[in-house]
Amino acid sequence: MTHTNFSETGIKKVIELLRYIDTLLPLVKISPSSEDNTYSELFPFLEIIFKNLNRLKTAIYFVRYEAATPLILRCRLNVPCTTIYRIIKEFSHIGLIRPITIFRDSEGRPVTVWAIPGARPEKVQEAILEHKRLSSPKYQLAENLVQTILTKLPRPEITYRDIVIHIRELRIPYQSTDIADLIAWELQKRGVRVWR
Numbered sequence: 001m002t003h004t005n006f007s008e009t010g011i012k013k014v015i016e017l018l019r020y021i022d023t024l025l026p027l028v029k030i031s032p033s034s035e036d037n038t039y040s041e042l043f044p045f046l047e048i049i050f051k052n053l054n055r056l057k058t059a060i061y062f063v064r065y066e067a068a069t070p071l072i073l074r075c076r077l078n079v080p081c082t083t084i085y086r087i088i089k090e091f092s093h094i095g096l097i098r099p100i101t102i103f104r105d106s107e108g109r110p111v112t113v114w115a116i117p118g119a120r121p122e123k124v125q126e127a128i129l130e131h132k133r134l135s136s137p138k139y140q141l142a143e144n145l146v147q148t149i150l151t152k153l154p155r156p157e158i159t160y161r162d163i164v165i166h167i168r169e170l171r172i173p174y175q176s177t178d179i180a181d182l183i184a185w186e187l188q189k190r191g192v193r194v195w196r
Helices: 008-028 038-050 053-065 070-077 081-094 121-134 137-152 160-169 176-189
Strands: 098-104 110-115 157-159 193-195
Touching: 038 053, 038 081, 053 070, 053 081, 053 121, 070 081, 070 110, 070 121, 081 110, 098 121, 110 121, 121 137, 137 160, 137 176, 157 160, 160 176, 160 193, 176 193
Parallel strands: 157 193
Antiparallel strands: 098 110
């Protein structure tokens, strides 16, 4: 076994995480010192999730948002498509996620929405809408422009008019207000105030 020297900050964060996990164990009626078999069954399950950063990011995404498609995971987590499909297969095999519904994308291909057990219907619907937005060329363009606007903003606020002017200067081949609405919505999600 090779040993790696971790930074002091990294070690402190790991200790904080372990303390937090320790406070949660009684809530799920697990004690490291108990004779209960649950503790020994839990470790291999968690080992699968914590095996690498991509699996951990994917697991946390599912816990946070409850449902997703492979496209959402690829775009939001910046993880390669083949890796996402492998993680989905592994997580479904252990029962962490399951296919909850299938819908057709804009090209008529079936898309599976994966969800944690007990996912709320509104979270599944949000995943479908997010997938449709991410697969839209207009939305992809808007997301790229959001990044450009965020780097140029001196304060976390902008006017809708400034967004439209920026779009027109770039001579985007879409209706300016369509793209501006998407940009405004995305900026507001990221905490930027958009004045109308």
